[in-house]
Amino acid sequence: MSRLNDSIARVLLALRAGDMDSDALYERFGNGNGIKPAVQRGWIVLVNKRYALTPAGFAACPNRRDLQASLRRTGQGRHAAGAEAQ
Numbered sequence: 001m002s003r004l005n006d007s008i009a010r011v012l013l014a015l016r017a018g019d020m021d022s023d024a025l026y027e028r029f030g031n032g033n034g035i036k037p038a039v040q041r042g043w044i045v046l047v048n049k050r051y052a053l054t055p056a057g058f059a060a061c062p063n064r065r066d067l068q069a070s071l072r073r074t075g076q077g078r079h080a081a082g083a084e085a086q
Contacts (some may be wrong), residue, residue, distance in 0.1 A: 004060060007034030008043070012053065012061040019052040049086060 029035060029048040038044045043057035
């Protein structure tokens with residue numbers, strides 16, 4: 001199984017709520033960071049200028065709590081500095 005990094009996880013979580021226009025997805029995640037690897041792994045597809053999760057993407061999608069914990073551990077989270085106090 002392919003490694004799920006934080007950039008890919010964020011893209012999957014965004015699409016978990018529903019399809020997203022390709023321009024909006026690129027605006028949100030910039031230059032395809034996380035988008036291209038997710039497409040290459042077959043986790044998301046582009047159809048009629050809209051990205052959507054595939055069944056494999058739903059299976060690979062982490063829950064939000066797991067992603068937040070991962071970001072705290074790597075120091076990438078918005079509140080990473082105060083994460084240890086919680």
